[in-house]
Amino acid sequence: MSLRTNIATLKARIPEGVVLVAVSKTKSVELIREAYEAGQRDFGENYVQELLIKQSQLPHDIRWHFIGHLQSNKVKQIVPFVHLIHGIDSVKLLKEVNKQAEKAGRMVSCLLQIHIAREESKFGFSYEECRAFLDSQEWKSMKQLNVCGFMAMASNTDNEDELRKEYAGLGEFFDHERIKHPELSILSCGMSGDYALAIESGSTMIRVGSALFGERDYQTKAGT
Numbered sequence: 529m530s531l532r533t534n535i536a537t538l539k540a541r542i543p544e545g546v547v548l549v550a551v552s553k554t555k556s557v558e559l560i561r562e563a564y565e566a567g568q569r570d571f572g573e574n575y576v577q578e579l580l581i582k583q584s585q586l587p588h589d590i591r592w593h594f595i596g597h598l599q600s601n602k603v604k605q606i607v608p609f610v611h612l613i614h615g616i617d618s619v620k621l622l623k624e625v626n627k628q629a630e631k632a633g634r635m636v637s638c639l640l641q642i643h644i645a646r647e648e649s650k651f652g653f654s655y656e657e658c659r660a661f662l663d664s665q666e667w668k669s670m671k672q673l674n675v676c677g678f679m680a681m682a683s684n685t686d687n688e689d690e691l692r693k694e695y696a697g698l699g700e701f702f703d704h705e706r707i708k709h710p711e712l713s714i715l716s717c718g719m720s721g722d723y724a725l726a727i728e729s730g731s732t733m734i735r736v737g738s739a740l741f742g743e744r745d746y747q748t749k750a751g752t
């Protein structure tokens with residue numbers, strides 16, 4: 529199947545209002561351009577170097593999502609153009625984004641990463657930490673930031689009950705927090721294998737790579 533068909537098929541399966549981020553890590557500039565020509569504008573990348581190379585070579589109306597683990601010392605390289613940073617996993621990182629955004633003279637949108645998987649990822653706030661941070665109002669003083677929701681990675685498993693449980697907990701947390709903090713409007717969760725489950729639990733933004741572009745070959749990873 530062609531990339532254009534894959535995009536159209538996936539878009540037809542997801543409700544209107546759920547944003548599709550095409551995860552293009554390791555995929556070539558040519559392939560991303562093909563998706564762009566099929567109308568796709570939101571792309572997700574995990575590695576700063578690779579993102580910088582692609583951003584410089586592709587149309588400037590692409591909305592680049594940084595979905596990887598972001599190191600503080602690399603924040604300043606993506607802040608001038610990034611559309612949304614998904615993986616904010618510490619207050620320290622959030623402060624660095626605010627500082628660099630101020631220097632770059634633009635507002636930057638961020639999602640707080642929540643740790644919902646049983647163990648695989650070490651990154652992210654626990655529900656308790658995240659709730660305490662939001663209630664502290666500390667983020668309201670970071671004037672260059674739009675903190676607009678949450679991102680999470682479920683366990684790497686085919687067990688649907690486990691996935692459903694993790695996403696349901698996340699969906700409940702999102703619903704609850706956005707009553708207190710109406711600026712929270714994005715829930716980024718769901719990938720190729722489980723986006724339908726994530727949407728059932730309230731995901732508003734799915735990050736899909738291999739179901740669109742095919743399996744990844746890490747040997748060909750650009751720019752790293």
Ligand SMILES: *Cc1c(COP(=O)(O)O)cnc(C)c1O
Nearest residue numbers: 551595719720735736737738739
């Ligand atoms: C690679 C990646 C995805 C996409 O995974 P697929 O299974 O290929 O859809 C989504 N989110 C994050 C954070 C990723 O690193």
